[in-house]
Amino acid sequence: MILAVLDDSPAALDMLAYTQSLGQQVEAVTFGAADTDDLAKRGVRAVHRIAHDELADCAPAASGEALSQLIEHLRPEGVVGVCSDAVTEAMAHVAAITGLPLATNCVEVSTGDPWLLTRVRGGGMLLEEAELHASPALLTIAQGVSGDIGAGPVESCEVREFTPELTEAAATTQQARIVERASRGSGMTLATAPVIVSGGRGVGSADGYRALEELAERLGGVVGCSRVATNNGWRPHSDQVGLTGTKVAPELYLACGISGATQHWVGCMDSKVIMAVNTDPEAPLVRRATYAVIGDIHEVLPAVIDELKARSEG
Amino acid sequence: MSTDSSRVPSSADVVIIGAGIVGNSVAYHLAELGWRNIVLLDKGPLPDPGGSTGHASNFIFPVDHSKEITALTLESMRQYEKLGTITTCGGIEVARTEERIEELKRRLASSKAWGIPSELITPERVAQLVPFVDPSVILGGFWTPSAAVVDPLQTGALMREQASAHGALTVSANTEVTGISTERGRVTAIHTDKGDIATDRIVVACGVWSPRIARMAGARIPLTPAVHQMMDVGPIPELADTGTEIAYPIVRDMDALMYERQSGADLEIGSYAHRPILHEPDEIPSIEAAALSPTQLPFTQDDFDPQLEDALELFGSILNEPGAGVRHAINGLLSMTPDGAPILGESPEVGGLWSAAAVWIKEGPGVGRMMAEWMTTGTPEIDLHGADIARFYPHQRTTHHVVARANEGFNKIYGIVHPREQWASNRRQRLSPFHAREVEAGAVFFEVGGWERPHWYESNRPLVTEFGVPDRPHEWDGRWWSPITNAEHLAMRERAAMIDLTAFAQFDVSGPGALDYLQRMVMAQVDKAVGRLIYTPVLAPNGGFRSDLTIVRLGDEHFRVITGGADGARDAFWFRSHLPDDGSVAFADITSAVCTLGLWGPRARDILAATTPDDVSNEAFGFGTAKRIVIDGVPVLALRVSYVGDLGWELHAPFEHGQHLWDAIAAAGEPHGIVPAGIGVYGTTGRLEKGYRLMGAELDSEYNAVEAGLALPKVKSADFIGKEAYLAARESGPAATLCTLALGNTADHTSASGIARFPQGGEPILARDGERIVDRKGRSSYVTTAGAAPSLGTYLLMAYLPPEYAVEGERLVVEYMAEQYPVTVARVGRTPLFDPDDTRMKS
């Protein structure tokens, strides 16, 4: 049996499907509510719901503690997590508590002894083929990896509550407690926006982003930037797309004056459509984009905005 | 023009590889000169394909001791000016040591010789010009107001644009050369990843990659990529406040082997002080694999560390600024050659393959124009013999040699290099058969073309006392020099000397077409009686000098060409590349088969007669003739000729007989007091007293035979290269005439600090009021050769002077180390000062 550790992101369902394709029985684990109808449709017969009063305000260490107790209890052959920050962090705590190896960011997995896997390094710069010698095998599946649902729908999905014992012994590592929590509100973020108008060195200054903001507004999107823009103080780091910023996957990624170093590319490569505007026809991002416009963004963007205005009026 | 077409044209009149500053300039100037169907390729993207042009510090200090390099730089500055891509900010070379102050004085002389306004300034003045320099750590500066920064990428873009406007140029970026085809030693096509181009001319202008491209055609371009470390430190408020790219003069901290220049809000620091870090052209990372660009390699901090303190010492006030950090640091690649000079011209190894490599940003545009002229007319306006790719002998093209000399030369980039300074690495490559004897005699060897040549012999030191030769009191004047040379000279004039001349390059030219061929190659009449010697200029197509050499007519259809070791490789290429296609002339380079011993002095005939049964009397063996004689059993080709002005012979023998020949002459000469003499006598003192010209010093392609005083009374009827220009020069007369000038008495050339000084060559000759002398062609008067004339008891300088100054007895001045000394025009033209009627050597 393999445990699939879910959160409430769509990627979790991709992960579930991929895990089911590994050819073993899969049971789900959640830390919150579970949509049992949906899970049943996806062929999951049981979901283990970890619940404890402490978990809400405790550091991820507590989640890890709880998850490792569940693992001890169920003795699965493998535990597969979705590659979100929260689940990965909990899985890392499980690994640290149990002394087991953990393979993160996997894109290909085959069970066995050892498990063979391919994982993503450097946000997508390289792939690593590795063996995982351990039982249970702990791993997380990279976002965007999915599979055909291995199991047909089942009649129902049973919820099995699991209450961990968060003992004094574990208290040290659980001393981190949440004292403040702010919701992002309803505003769009890089992670959720359907369109990102992103600017790099070619924008030239903080002022230069005005045209990008106007275009983003017209397209119902947000502004992003490359690391150059952050380092020059043109944009806050929260706007940064890339390996060490936010990884994005919008419908349209409009890259303005971004040459496209690998560190940036791996942050935007999952976008459905990439359009690059650059003076250099040979810039890496221009070559990798779906569409390209060769020219200075200070000429191209105003013209595009004018064209949008003209069409909306017409 | 198209930059993103997926295929290259199928044929071209010329293909230029490399779209850096050099390639762009070559393309532009070829188009200006009427070329069409020019293709410019680069494997990188435009406008910055990733070569050295893209990361250079882009500043220009126009003054160089080399006339050739300075001329290329000035021409480049004119082009940058015309395109509006130059920003004049001035530059200061600062001195931390007394020795450097002397070097700056020497630079001042060079600046005056080449006509670039400059001055020596105090530390306080330096601090006025660049307020963040600490004046207490320097002793002075050399201020060049015209020093500037340029934008070579923009320059290249404009040049491409203009060439394209002529409809002359196709540019293909992101196009990698995969091969070059040749047939019968000439290029026929170039292969790229975007198709093949049939062409018979290729210009390799790919900087550090040039060796790799040349090798595809089977040729060598002897350079190596070498690291030059650079970093940007900032932001610095004082610099940011200027609001411009550069508002302060560039500072070259010469003794620290570094430079510092403003670059916007940053101070850019470059170093030539670190260990030489050489790379293989094949191992430069690809554009995809390079983090920054292929020629901007990862910075190696350890190598730069020692320079941090020097930089902080001079620029502490801004480099200690809180918040100023090292924002960018690279190991930039540049090209190092064995002698530090560029590599230009058609490869002697593969016809139609032209090199335009190892060029700095300051020379790039000028090199482009010169290459275009060279390819179009056969002669560039600026004499480029020092940069000619044909200058290298085979061993000098090897990686072994390139690496050895690049390692040794790297720290000389900002070093103080004496004009006679010798290389230490990769020596003892070419040894004459006399070498063992020379070592026994305490020879001090100087190198030419890889040959070890005795410059003087320590065993002759007693002669210094015997002849009472004074030493030179100033260390610089006496560096790489010995009074023994003058003593050897006097011993030769009084008794006899034997001189190793094995470094001569020698060619045998034979066959039914040999006479016509040589007639076409040289200026003098070659159709002389068998056994005659012919001294002749070899002219470039523009009538300037390509070479000067001696031809011996050995038979009706058999000639020997004998030329200097320094230019032997260039001459071999020149002669080979003009051979007729019909096979009527055989050409053999026999340099390695022949050794040559010079025997001169009043006792020379007595000595020679004692070694040979042959009649060597003046009646039987007149001046200007050749004879085969036998010396103690050694078959020898003896030439009755002299470059030192005394009776004697050049004795040419099979190489393996050399030591026997030496011993025979030495033994026979002993009773006559023969001495071995070095090239110091042959090349300088003896030659100067006789007013003989030296290729590369007095003779270059910017001066014609009339000006050099080498015009012949009659012009032969046969056609020859440069004839038309030669006839025109005879018609128009000289714009300047080569003269010999003499320093006055000791008091006349004693410096303010009381030391007698001796100019070493390259100094400006000025009018008595200190004004520069410039002829009507714009050429200034400077010292082409300087040296002692021991038999005349004076010190001579050679220089070209315009007619109004070329008057015997005219009093002028020479500027040396920031002081001016009176000189007198002792001779106008070629008549020797010593033994003007040549009675000694013709007796």
Next chain:
Amino acid sequence: MDVLVCVKRVPAPGAKVPLTDDATEIDTRYLGHTIGPHEECAVEEAVRIVKEHGGSATVLAVGPAEADEQLRYAIAMGADRGVLVDVGAAELDPQATASAIVHAVGDTRYDLVLFGTESADASHYQVGIRVARALGLPIVGGIKGVKFEDGAVQLRREVADGVEVYRVPLPTAAAVKEGLNLPRYPSMPGRLKAKKARIDVVPYEPEPGGLRKVRLRQPNDNREEAIVLGHGADAAPAVVDVFERIGVIS
């Protein structure tokens, strides 16, 4: 406040990452090396903390002897000293890396131990957590804000739906992310100081863990060449056509 920052020496590749012939490592012959961006922020934060609160900033690297370069870079930024756990040239798995750090820390007590959330090259996302567990320290990852208050520290991080702020008593560990601060460039005097600084070298041969690298490979880049919509302002209509076609405007 004594702060320990763990940094990793990682290659700084270009657009294409070259591999060794056996494909087990990145071919670094012509590559520079650097500290990953997350860890550079950690060093910057440590330097700022020490400037404000006193104490010392120690940087620690597990790697080959050449990692000395990254430690000196951190010292040039303002850290006080360096510890190099010399484990040789081969890359370690995360369990081995963690054990090397734990070994080197030994009995030394730090008020704050900083990590990058994940390394820039291997992206294992676990070394800091393993070390913190072994040292008995709390740890929170993804930190983009650090604020001290009476014997404790507030750690702020962004999560999917907003922001969380943790209060953690000292001593503690934290794994930080780029965006925490804007790291400074090392100053020239800093470089000079770093050149002379002492680096303690701790040789160590850790036991390998259970994740064993077999080989590396480059991801397939099967994207087709971009469709060029035009040059300059003239391309605007074609651009808006694309917007319409893919449905980002109606």
